[in-house]
Amino acid sequence: MRTSKRTQILEAAARVVEREGVKSVTFDSVAAESGLTKGGLLYHFASRDDLVQSIHQHLADQWEANITTAAGKPACKASAAERLSAYTRVATQSATRAELLLMLEGATTAEHLAPWNAVIERWAPPPPAPTDVPAMLDRFIARLAADGLWLYESLTAERLGPDLRQAIAERIAGTLGRDGH
Numbered sequence: 001m002r003t004s005k006r007t008q009i010l011e012a013a014a015r016v017v018e019r020e021g022v023k024s025v026t027f028d029s030v031a032a033e034s035g036l037t038k039g040g041l042l043y044h045f046a047s048r049d050d051l052v053q054s055i056h057q058h059l060a061d062q063w064e065a066n067i068t069t070a071a072g073k074p075a076c077k078a079s080a081a082e083r084l085s086a087y088t089r090v091a092t093q094s095a096t097r098a099e100l101l102l103m104l105e106g107a108t109t110a111e112h113l114a115p116w117n118a119v120i121e122r123w124a125p126p127p128p129a130p131t132d133v134p135a136m137l138d139r140f141i142a143r144l145a146a147d148g149l150w151l152y153e154s155l156t157a158e159r160l161g162p163d164l165r166q167a168i169a170e171r172i173a174g175t176l177g178r179d180g181h
Contacts, residue, residue, distance in 0.1 A: 010055055072086075
């Protein structure tokens with residue numbers, strides 16, 4: 001299947017972010033990276049803000065597609081334990097620099113953060129109340145562990161081998177089955 005021009009542009013923009021940071025995303029830099037004209041970009045994106053927002057959505061959609069694949073079903077058809085187990089398994093993949101930079105940049109803008117938060121709301125448990133049952137606390141701790149694994153490899157030069165990453169993710173996911181939820 002042929003990649004759409006819009007997807008081609010978004011993937012090129014993500015490569016610009018990966019190399020040079022979010023501030024380097026301009027119509028000129030993305031046109032050069034994608035091999036398209038600036039006018040071609042303007043056909044798909046009315047402004048730089050529209051382009052940056054679309055990069056956030058594109059990467060969040062890819063993240064959710066990976067989680068959905070790991071679960072074998074969409075979030076709406078998965079139990080809480082299945083959703084978190086899939087979320088945890090996807091944490092075995094370290095983040096790209098572009099994902100990290102966009103998530104950090106997005107944390108300062110509600111509109112940019114929205115696509116990322118939507119995925120998290122569908123797949124990961126929210127912080128429990130202090131009075132919630134221990135199983136809810138355990139699920140949230142598993143989420144924190146999965147997020148920590150994702151960040152560890154994304155922020156350090158040390159790379160874990162795929163077998164160790166998988167073993168850690170399976171161990172985290174395995175804690176979810178102990179309470180039968």
